[in-house]
Each structure stands twice: as structure tokens, then as C-alpha cells.
Amino acid sequence: MTQLPGLLDTEAIRKDFPALDRVLHDGKKLVYLDNAATSQKPRQVLDALTEYYERHNANVHRGVHVLAEEATALYEGARDKVAEFINAPSRDEVIFTKNASESLNLVANMLGWADEPYKVDHETEIVITEMEHHSNIVPWQLLSQRTGAKLKWFGLTDDGRLDLSNIDEVITEKTKIVSFVLVSNILGTHNPVEAIVRRAQEVGALVLIDASQAAPHMPLDVQALQADFVAFTGHKMCGPTGIGVLWGRQELLEDLPPFLGGGEMIETVSMSSSTYAPAPHKFEAGTPPIAQAVGLGAAVDYLQSIGMEKVQAHEHAITSYAVKRLLEVPDLKIIGPVTAEDRGAAISFTLGDIHPHDVGQVLDEQGIAVRVGHHCARPVCLRYGIPATTRASFYLYSTPAEVDALVEGLEHVRNFFG
Amino acid sequence: MTQLPGLLDTEAIRKDFPALDRVLHDGKKLVYLDNAATSQKPRQVLDALTEYYERHNANVHRGVHVLAEEATALYEGARDKVAEFINAPSRDEVIFTKNASESLNLVANMLGWADEPYKVDHETEIVITEMEHHSNIVPWQLLSQRTGAKLKWFGLTDDGRLDLSNIDEVITEKTKIVSFVLVSNILGTHNPVEAIVRRAQEVGALVLIDASQAAPHMPLDVQALQADFVAFTGHKMCGPTGIGVLWGRQELLEDLPPFLGGGEMIETVSMSSSTYAPAPHKFEAGTPPIAQAVGLGAAVDYLQSIGMEKVQAHEHAITSYAVKRLLEVPDLKIIGPVTAEDRGAAISFTLGDIHPHDVGQVLDEQGIAVRVGHHCARPVCLRYGIPATTRASFYLYSTPAEVDALVEGLEHVRNFFG
């Protein structure tokens, strides 16, 4: 078996993930390389969910009975864990949402309804990039249609990096918000935060970072990023579906208006007017995803017990190996950086004329799960003139043997359609 | 043991709910009477969650690998189950949200951004009632502040019913939307749908029904209700947290604009513009609460295996008995209807001068879980001039013995503070 420096003890880790034992199509063991879409869940997270529902389930806040107090302590305890995980200055800056998409929409909506100096209107501009996930494009298109603000974006270089050469024309005095992805889910590119944040600060624009593909894979320090908001999603980082996070700077969360209205987010309500609870509750209307927050807390514990530096090193090793091996496959073209430097563990590629659907399907017949399509980042496909890509994406339990299986699978695909 | 007509076999049913075995405070068995806040979950639902995560977990839609296809089939299968549960004319009318609050906010936001004839603006009116949950008040206050529309409401009679005497002045030609609760979570009142819907239809207003406290407890038929939208929440009906439902009439879902933007809700995206998928996907941005939908599907299966008529009959019997027994407690005053007719299984009351916090706490010491406070319906407390209530709420596993335990507990409270 291939030995690479920096690998985790995947034999031990894989025992924690029941889904990885799945056997498909008469005896083929699952090779799960669709981690950028969603990760598998360790036993520890599933146990936390079951334990919550079996023993502590109650609605949170304001309850004086034991179960309500336990549920509240568990829910708020999960917030503490997430705050620590991202090095938030205050736990009250951590808002639980349903997914990263809601987190991103939440910021767009806050700014749409905000007063000066935050207000986005027809005299202002919004900046994103051409490599955003649709969830960081459509909310801004909607905001721009509804307020008249101008939507601008950074283009891409031929090798899959952000083209920041015209940064001073893209981000201007009119810019109110710059929202960009830290690690691209389609290209794998890890973007340079500092240059963008510096320019945004120069013109007084807010910065929102979509860390959906970063939080699961590397140490994330919201203070070091110097952004104003950071969004990510639970299901890609060993957590349950149905939970996302928005971190925001406290003073902004105080100043900005609420989004969803309802129970939990209020201070006091009368028929004619209401006042709102302080953040984070101000942005958490209704019964929150209680069990899902508890599950995310358990996921964070799990990841931290391994260590995010080690997870990152492991994935870097796997990615280096995968890039090297994939480039050996004839007619295979990587869409995105062709080195493992400043890139995450999602690798998109085309394989000659063979359509990604066919690539994915034939790989599936061998038990290898990859994703095919535009990966909710269609502008990237348009930019590179391709209808779709095949994407293999790795995580802390991925092994060099799985990379080998992928490469072998691709050979089979080539023969099949050759 | 008390024998009442119409009771379910609670001995068998309670075996399905692990949390009901919980023992508190050195040996006191949990008496869970906080079902209007959230219900406990049967083993069948927990098993569906675990099975989903252990075997089928993947992101839904567009995947060509086995897990993605299984996850999609399970997620969309849950939609079929919910559609059947509420007798929806089409499965595509069932939108999954994160909770009822999001469902209600979704409608408010659709109408805020809609074109004519749906558009809510400063020349139009919104109608709610004084017994709404905050989640059906605050979204309309926000919409009214942001559009200039006038917010109006039906008041309450002294015996806890809607005062519809001035219905023709409240709902007028200017009314665009009437949103009201089917069963009140604080008063227990079951509201008369027909009169309101008839008047709304007369003036061409849309009708949104908050069925959060109805869906768990009785047969729900959205066609019979004749409303345009119906909202409810999973966690109160044996389902997981993190999932809610909005049902809406197909033509409305086609005409109305989207709310959250992102992956899954689009048809095609370019940097400058996007088109949207047909409903329900148009309203489901980002990775949906997949496991939670699967869990809700299992909850619906569970409830239907018992039969919603039977659940309703059981709760009616328990509620009749509870009303009768509670009225025997000296100084106890029921806030809401004092009969079991046209009411749900949530009973709010005051106990002399003893503050509900103290009532709840002393009951908790005996293992009895009730909720105290304004139950996210503060205008009702204001209306009846009380700071808060104690609320006992029942479900399909509640027993007459638990009612007896409550009454005994209340005697103890009276002695304690007497």
C-alpha cells in the first residue's frame, strides 16, 4: 500500500463511519469520493443524536422542567463548541441556521433591510466571484434585482485562480459587500483572503466568506480571516443535515435588522410592535435545529479530537497523490489548479469526450461514488467552455488505495467508451 | 385506573417512546405534559434517522451514484408521505422548510416581493388574530413595516374564542392575506375556518393557516380547509427538529417569487441572471434537511399506522377529563375554553396568586413537565391581564393517570405556597 507522509490512521478512523462499510452492486465496497457534496457521519455524531432524542428531547429556552433545561444546555453548549472551533471572540456571534445557503441569504437580507451605513441600494455595489457556489450567487442576484444595486464579480484565470488584477476597479467606494468562497467546491482553489479583505477595508465594504468547503478540512480562525461574516454548513463536516452556521461580528449583529421573525427571536411582542432579543437569538426564529446543533457539536468534538492541522495534512497528502495519479490518465484534464498548493481536496476533471454522466455512472458500477455535473457552480463551467465535470473529493478517511481505485476505474471508463 | 371512552392503548404506544421511560430527581418517573412545545419521538423515527445516516447518506438530486439515488428517493418519498398525510392535490405543493416559523416567513416574504395581484404594499392590508403565536405575528409586523401595509387583527372573546363579530370591517377589499392559527398553542381554541375563508374569498384575499398545533393531533385535509397555504412543523408531530412544511396551491407557487436563493432552487444560473426550478424546489435553497425529512416521513407513517381519527378521539377524551379534573382544583382558572368542544389538548391556567414559574418548578420537582410563561403568544396574556400561564398539553401517549398526577401535583403546589 502507498505510504505518504502526513497520513492519518485511516484504518482506525474508518471504523467510526458506518456508511463506509456499505457494500454495493453485489459485493463492491463503497469508495466514497463525494465528500464535497456531503461527508459521512461518525458513530459519535449518530450516538449524540440518539442520546438527545432518547433522553433530553424538549424545546429549548424558557422551560423550567429538567428536560427543557438539559436540551437548552446541550443546544447552547453546541454553540460554545462551534465558537471555540472557529476561534470566535464571543459565543454570541455564532448563529445557527439550516445550512450555509440560509447563512448567506441571511446576510444578503440583513443588508437589504439595513439602515446606513450598511444599506445596499441602487447607488451601491455588491462584489462576488465567478467561482461562487450558486448559493453565493443567487442571493446577491435577488438582492441586486430588488434594490437596484449593481452586481460585479472577479473573473478567473485559465489555471483556475481568481483574477485579482483589476481589484481596484471591481471593489470601489461604492462597494458595500464583498462575498467570496474560501475554497471552491468545483475547482478546489483556496483563495487569497488577505488581498481582498485589505481592499474591502480600504473602501469600507463588509466581507462575507463562504467557508463551506474550508471549515470541514482545515483550522478555521475567523479572527485571523478578518472578515465580518463567515458561513458554513454542518453536513459537510461530519455533522447532521439541517444545520448551518453564520458567524458575524457582534457590533454588526447588533446593528443589523432581523431576517426571519417569530418565537425565540423576540424580547417582547405586542400586536402593534415588537423588540428583538440580542444576537444570536435575534436571528434564530422558531424552534431551532436543536438535535442538529447537538450533532454538530459532537462533530466538532470529533474533528478536534483528531486535530484540524492533521486533517489538513492528511488531505494535502491525498490531494497531492491524487493530482499526480490523475494526470497519468490519458485525456484527463483537471479543471482547476493542477498542483496541490493552495487547493482543497476536491478535484474536477474532464475525460476526453466522455460525458461526465457516463464517467460517473460507470464508476458507480464499480462502487466508486463521485459527483458529476456543474456542482452548483455553472458559471465556472461556462467560463471553461465545458458542460460539466466529474469531481472526486476527499476527506479525513480517504486513502491512497481509494485514489488508486479511482484511477483504475477511470481506465475502465476509457476502455468502455473507447 | 380511570377508563375513558376512545382511549388508545397507551401501554403499547408508550413502549415506542424511549424518552417516556426517563426517571428524574431520584426515582420520579417523567410525566411529560409539554407536548405543545415539542413531542417525544418514537423508536421508529429514531431508527429511520440512524438507518439513513448509516446506509444511505448522500446529498440529494443530480447524483448518479447509488447513495445519492437512494437519498433522493428517500427524501422525495418523504414528500409523498407528507402530501398524502395532508391530502394535498399534488406532491409538488409540499415544501420542506426548517420549521413552521420559516414556513410562515416564507409566505410573508413571497407576498412582499410578489407582483400584482398578490403584492402587499402600502395600499393593502394584512389580517391576523390576537391569539397568534409570535411566529405568525412578527413576520407580518416586519412585512408591514417594510411595505407600509396596514396590519389588522381579530380580537378575542372573554371565553378564549376569536371575536368574528366585526369580520366585514376587519377583512376588506384591501386585504391581501389573512393568516390565522387553526388550533391555538396557548388557549387550545380550535378556530372556525369556514367563516374566515368565505369572507377572504369574497374579497379575494389569500388565506394562510398555521396548523402547527393541528397537524400532530387530528386529520388534516388541506383541500377541505380551502386555504391557499398551510404551515406546520415536524418536531411537534413525532418528527425530528429541523424540519417544517409549507403546503401551497400549485398556481400560487408558480406565480410567486422565490425567497432564499441558492443551489437546488435554480434551473440555470449565469453570473448575470438565473431562472428557477419549478416548485417545490424553487423554495428549497441549499442542501435540504434530508435526514429530517426522512424522519418526518417515518413520523407520518407512525401516526397513520395508529390513525389520526383515533389520535384525535384519544386526545379529546384526555382533554375532557383534564378540564373536568383541573376545574376541581381550588383557585385554578382555565385561560381559554372551559369545555373540551372545539379545542385542542393544550390547557393553560393560572393558580391563584402563585406565579406560573413557581407552579412549573414545584411540578418539575415531582417529575411533571409543563411549560410556563407566555408560550410565544404574549398578546394573549396582555388580553387577559395576566403575566403568564402554566400550560399542560397532551398527546397520543398521555394517560388519565398523568392527568391525575398533574392534579395531585397542583395540590402540592398550593400547599407549598399556601
Place this chain on the structure above:
Amino acid sequence: MYQEVILDHYKHPHGRGLRDGDAEVHHVNPTCGDEITLRVKYEGTRIADVSYEGQGCSISQASASVLNDLLVGKDVTEAQRIQGTFLELMQSKGRIEPDDAMEEILEDAVAFAGVSKYPARVKCALLSWMAWKDATAQALGESEPAERKSA
């Protein structure tokens, strides 16, 4: 799902290329980027030609080729019957095992039965068929307006 017949049509598509026609449509499957441009040529109600260009996966390409084989030369009513049968098969979620009667109607197209088990691929198989239906409605609708409603 990749029957030999399907691979054959994919590798050697029949009737590919755009030729003269009465109507042209362009259909896209937005979820995977499959595209087809398709033209129909009628002589009265008889299908004189179906020509097409497109890009996409083996299923969508092979399906267009099979369509060309099956429909060219047929009367429109007969073609609609074939289209209906193919649609039924594709929407069967793998539950229809084509019998002799169906094989008589669909010929090579029965090879797509296996595709119907894969919801993500059904749209690929139907892309050209939907385009044909649309193009036919345009072509015949213009010369015989009475038929338009049924399209």
C-alpha cells in the same frame, strides 16, 4: 444500463447532423448541460426527416439516434404512439419489463428499459423525444392550426 445497443448508437449515431426542416427547436437539460438542436421535416403528416446536433452523455446521444431510426418515415399519429410508449417505459422506474408487443413498437429503444431505474438519467433519455414533440407541434401547428391544441 449500458446495453450494447445503446453503446452502438452512441458511437455510431444514425442521422446525426442538421438538415433542412420545417421547424427547429433547442432543448437543454439544465441540471447536466445536455443540449440538442433538432429539426423535423414533414411531408403532409409523414415524417420525412429528423435531423439533430447536440452534446451530452451516451444516453442522450444514443436516444436521439434511436429516435431518428424509429420515427423517420412514420406517420405522425404512429410516431406519437411510439413516443408515448417510450415515455411510459422511461417513467416506469424499472418496473416495466418490455414484452414482445412493446418490443415491436420500440425496437432498439427497449434497450433503454434499464435506464428507467436511474431517475437522474431518465431526463437524458427523454431529451430528444421532448424536443421532437415540441418541433412537431410547431411544424404541424403552423400548417394545421386545428391540431395545435392537442400538442
Place this chain on the structure above:
Amino acid sequence: MYQEVILDHYKHPHGRGLRDGDAEVHHVNPTCGDEITLRVKYEGTRIADVSYEGQGCSISQASASVLNDLLVGKDVTEAQRIQGTFLELMQSKGRIEPDDAMEEILEDAVAFAGVSKYPARVKCALLSWMAWKDATAQALGESEPAERKSA
């Protein structure tokens, strides 16, 4: 959590009723509707009176009564020390077991140690104390503006 001492203060509150004062505040706990109107009367920096009216649970009522007992007659610096100690105890989540030194400072108020285990009730116990802090800031802030900042 319902110590005998607490129940006593609840049933027989000390110093209840509104009397003459230098400043009045009205505090509400929005989550449970507990309310207090509280007045402070200073003679120099000595607390001459704390009078109050309110409605709420036994904990919030008893806590106001204990506050009256403890603070009336004290100098403001001493009172602030007591308030700080009480706050510390209430925020301890049941982790502080009051020792003799603390009991010396808090007297009857140590009975609230058990309440600190119940997050939903801590606000009740603190309601009157927060009101007092506010009223003091107003009363002394006006006559001695230099002190305002620290309030």
C-alpha cells in the same frame, strides 16, 4: 431550590411598597413577565431606603425582600460589594458552595445558591438587583456625575 428562607421572604416581604426616593426604575423580565418598580433613597452615599412594588415569582419577590434587608443602611461601596458577590453566586451554575466568608456578606441571600443551578430562574433572582444598580446609577449619577461612568 425553595429554601425555607426564600419562602419566608416571599410570604412576608420586607420593606415592600413604594416610598419616597431619589430615583425610580421599572424593570421587566420579558420572558416571564416578572416586573419590579424600585426606588432608592440616599443620604449622601448611605442607602436610606429601597422601596419597591412588583409582581412575579417567589424567587424574584423574595430576592427583592432580601435586597431590602441587606442594603438599607449600607454605604454604596459596601452595597456594590454585596451586589457583586450575589451576582457571582447567581452566575455560578451551582458550582459555588457558599462558605462562611460569603455567608457573612450575603446573609439570607446565600439561600439563593440553589437557584443558580436553574438558568431559567437566575434572571428572576437578579431582577431587583439589576433594578437597584440602575436606580443607584441614576440617583448618584445626578448628584455626583463623576461616578456615572462606572455605573
